[in-house]
Amino acid sequence: MATVTVMISVPLGEVARNGVLSLRAALDGDEDNDVTDSRPVAFSVGSVAAAAPVPRPARFPWWMLVAGAAVVLVVGGLTALTVWSGRHPPPPPAQEEDLTGLVSTQQKIEYLERRKGEIGALTVTVDPSSCIVRGDWIRRKASAPGEGDKATISAGVGSKVDGDCPRAEPRGEIHPKLQAYRTWAARNPDIYASIQPFTIEEIIEFLERRFNEIGSLKLHYDENVCYGLDKVEPEVRDDGTIASDSTGKQIYVALIGTRLDSPCQSDDPRNERRQKIRDLSRWADSRDITTLDRPE
Structure with missing residues (x-):
């Protein structure tokens, strides 16, 4: 008696059930007339659970790395800018104040006396473009970066007498004004003074x-x-x-x-x-x- 081994392939997820199997042998060349059937063989198929799908490996979150790097760059840049700005503040522009309200030489000298603690230099020149009568001027310029906290005072004594300017004898008008500045400068030797001789x-x-x-x-x-x-x-x-x-x-x-x-x-x-x-x-x-x- 011949033994035949039969392999049954059960689909995944198939429910349990019983079955009968029989084999038929046929003569080669006369399959329709010369055949022999085996006796039936009963068999049982248990339930076969479907295999869980194999999960795909998680992808590395590159976007988090890029976002983190961007945050670090932004924060680092802002921090560096803040530190640099603290160490190197932008120099403020020097401001010049026109003290046109000080008309007479005495008023100008009184202003210098009141503010002498803030003054680092005094420059007085004769201005041929300003009238000798009511043509004097005085300006205060704040210190530039790197020059300390003292201001510079520039004063001009007008000497123009032609054109629309009133006529006057210039030596009598100009020299007393210059002498007033010299006298004040002599009382304040710590202030650099340049008065036109x-x-x-x-x-x-x-x-x-x-x-x-x-x-x-x-x-x-x-x-x-x-x-x-x-x-x-x-x-x-x-x-x-x-x-x-x-x-x-x-x-x-x-x-x-x-x-x-x-x-x-x-x-x-x-x-x-x-x-x-x-x-x-x-x-x-x-x-x-x-x-x-x-x-x-």
């Missing part, structure tokens, strides 16, 4: 305080400046820088006023103007400073 003695005193920085001194008569309103100043190039000589030191220019027509002085100061040139030349020689363009 006029007498030859004042000019030489001005140059003496700066002789270490002066390499050459130009001497000129100036027919546009009234006699008695002499001045000295650094020579300024077209680009706004102070001119220097071959030694690298600054070039100063002394301008001796020679104008005599109205409203200037009417006397002839020819001999006196020559004496001023000689006095300046002697001072320059005593300090080994070269004189240029010396008039005869």
